[in-house]
Amino acid sequence: MKIILINLFAPFAGSKYTSGLTHLEPIGLEYVGAVAHRNGHDVRILSPSPSEDLIAFSKRVGKLNPDIVGIGPATYNFNQAKMLSRLVKSQCKHTVAIFGGYHVTALPEEVADPAIDIAIQGEGENTFSRIVSFLQRGISYESVSGISYCKNEGEIVINPRQKRIAELDNLPYPLRSKQDMETYKCGGIYYPTASLQRSTAQVVYSRGCPHLCPYCSSKNMWGTAVIYRDPVRVAEEIEYLIDSFGTNLIFFTDLTFNLNKKRVLDLCTVLIERNIKVSWFCACRTEGIDKELLSAMKEAGCTRIHFGVEAIDEHSLKKIKRKKTYESIQESLEKTSKIGIITRGYLMIGYPWETREHLESINKNLNQLYIDDLRMSFFTPYPGSDIYKQSVGKTMSIDWDNYTSDKPLYRLKGLTTSEILELRNRIFFGFYASSTYIDRLKEKLVNYPHLHDSFKEFVQELGVRVLLDVLKTSKREDSYRQTG
Template sequence: MKITFVNPPQTASKYKFMGVIAPPLGLAYMAAVLEENHFSVNIIDASASDMTWEEFEENLKNSNPDIIAITALTPTIEKALKTAKKSKNLFPDSIIVMGGYHPTFNFEELLNYEFIDIVIRGEGEYIILDLVQTIENHGDLSKVKGIAFDNIVTPERELIMDLDLLPFPARHLLPMDNYKLLNMDTKMSTMITSRGCPMQCSFCSSASLHGSKLRLRSIKGIVDEMEDLIENFNIETIAFMDDTFTINKKRVIEICDEIIRRNIKVLWGCTARVDSLNADILKKMREAGCITLFMGVESAEQQILDDVNKKTTIEKVQEAFKVCREEKIRTIASVVLGMPGDTHESIKKTVDFVKDLKPSYAIFSLATPYPGTKFYQQVFEKNMIKVKDWSKYTLISPIIDTIECSLDDLKKYQTIAFCKFYLRPSYLLRQLITDGPILLKTIWGVFRHVLS
């Protein structure tokens, strides 16, 4: 059997405006598991390749698949549905499978479309293997855990507890030259070193999918993969995409020590919780090649942090950015405007607070309730969701209003926030010295995206 995985056209990363285009690791992991079991597999990353719909169809024709597996997030679901429909028209006898965050939590909605045959719910690597083997052997699909089809919803499949059982993602099937980070002119890739997050922030869809139990890869497996990226793909920059890479300080030190011991020369960045950093761990990370941290600030209001179960304090946010500046590590502050408790005053306070933190970059998102999260359930029950069009769930379009701010107010505040942060002479001078042309590309991308 031939299986084609598809990242649909026109579904670039939600951070593309920041110069970030990341490989679809989920598809690459599933493809690797199928290849390991001797199936013929290919991946069409139509988004990263900037394919037109006509170019996508031509690529799909060339692959001549028996099974077409399409990934979807909430804001890309319409493009995924269009992909599924075109795929079914081209190959009416093929089996169309859809998976990802949105399909996992909205499978009933998707099964209403006659061109979708099966939905995968949850971590897909071994679900897709069970599914393909069952189809090839003409077996009973109702025995495959973690799927939905027709009027049948099978039991959930257990989470993958030993992540070292997974092969490295099948990056040889991806257009690796097309991925980039912060507009840097270097070859990059992403990696994960863990799944699951015990912190359980209410707005996080990743934690909803991967669970609250932290599952860790071995140090050897992580650094082996880094070496594989360098030797086989000439990767110069790696972005670790764990929910929070730094949650286990001892483990971070061990990873860094192994990178240093093997004399691996690669630059990398990661996600980090503000309450998991100190000067000692940052010095070690810097020595091992870390240059960028992506940290959740969310709000300057402690009550809002408590409401979303952030489990940290304003003071810890301030200290984390201070120590990163001292250790000369680039920071990206992730901020959420328009949470239910936000007021005109609290939003202005948050924008000023972020300026005072002096991060290298800042992303001012609008509160977006993704299906499957506690946040979605909370605002849905209170009838606060004002926009039902999934394509607007981009973090740029307002979806809910607050006790004081309308949707129009929130969009205005977001634009003001980006302008106030990026157009300060002191900021521009500081960042031009450190990041040069990268900054100019990033600012242009930010404003083009927000103002559109």
């Protein structure tokens, strides 16, 4: 069968609050496509070009006359995905539209929209493969586990879930192409910098997370079991990426990379023993960070860690059920930064219990944290999370287009939306212009001068003059040390 998988996550310029142009491969679609391709189907993954609107892109898809169109939208581009599906189906009456991912897993009733024929619930590879097999043989797909669909009478049917894939290494490598891989890059403070990234790839070491954070929908997608790959197979995939695509930056997609210290050390040992020279980054909790772990990760090629800080005051940490303290957050970030690893901190504001006074006081503690790259987002109740269920009727918008995390969704007492946005602006730039950030930057560049250009590209985009002056001085001093 002819299958077109559509990646609507086009290059994301983001904003100054998200930092940098980022374009990552659609790893979920690539895995689904790889399994279908292994089964003998004609599979292509397409993305709209920057100059294409949905109508033009839908015509390009329609000309290929696909039997199946697969889309895995997030919440914020779900409406866009439905519109695209309608446009394609209006041209190709026989095309079956299959949606998957976090959003339709959380809200299977979305399948009532005529733009969606089938919605996959949870992990997609085996379910998608079975649907395709049934369609190819002309058999009704209604008995396939792990789907929701709408009967002609309007009744929504939600079938029991498929079992999770227990052996992830039995999956083929994701369906990648050299042409696409050369376009994937990460903007912000990365080593290597975006201008020197030949190809950025995503690699899965584990799937799932046991934690039950009330703002996260992962348990709805994966359950709470964590399934790991063999570290040797992971290393082999990285070697394949380097040899085939010239990849020089890897993102491990694990929801909590440092969940199991032994697993991390096992992977690092394999990467070191095989002498794999590639930079990589990952997402960690601030809990469980120690010198042994950081040293092994750095030796194995880790150049950047994303930390889920989320909140820095005790009241908010308690409300979102994070068993950590400001002091423990600070300690983990400081250890990581001082060993020469770039730190990114994810901070949420706009919690429904926050006040003007709270937001105006955030910088006092925030500025002390050893964060190199600050990602500020607004607290967003994504479908499938516990907080989403509690927030129905309490947010300012139920339009999925606004669920970007870059827009405030809750009304805060005594604050207008424009005032909340202005406070976010002050917090963000106040952090980067603070004397503590400037002092940390100077110290880091003295100890790790190879990171100079990583900060330079980011700061030039950010446009904070005082930081540009620091980088100019740092470069001159580094040149003097080298020649002196």
